[in-house]
Amino acid sequence: xxxxxxxxxxxxxxxxxxxxxxxxxxxxxxxxxxxxxxxxxxxxxxxxxxxxxxxxxxxxxxxxxxxxxxxxxxxxx
Numbered sequence: 001x002x003x004x005x006x007x008x009x010x011x012x013x014x015x016x017x018x019x020x021x022x023x024x025x026x027x028x029x030x031x032x033x034x035x036x037x038x039x040x041x042x043x044x045x046x047x048x049x050x051x052x053x054x055x056x057x058x059x060x061x062x063x064x065x066x067x068x069x070x071x072x073x074x075x076x077x
Contacts, residue, residue: 003059003060004070005063005064005068005069005070006068006070008059008060008061008062008063008064009064011060012057012060012061012064015057015060020053023053027046027049031045
């Protein structure tokens with residue numbers, strides 16, 4: 001079942017405002033359980049985690065910044 005534009009837009013907002021801060025807090029907590037790694041490794045871990053969170057939500061975020069394709073056009077009057 002494909003999500004409508006309006007649903008994807010609301011879901012992306014929810015993910016960015018609630019899910020992303022929770023993901024950041026969880027990843028910082030998991031990293032803090034271990035001894036601090038060398039700086040380069042720590043940066044690499046954060047870069048990978050920064051990209052990894054968005055992969056499952058690619059379909060939700062795709063096209064959200066564009067105009068609603070389901071909205072009636074201006075010339076439909």
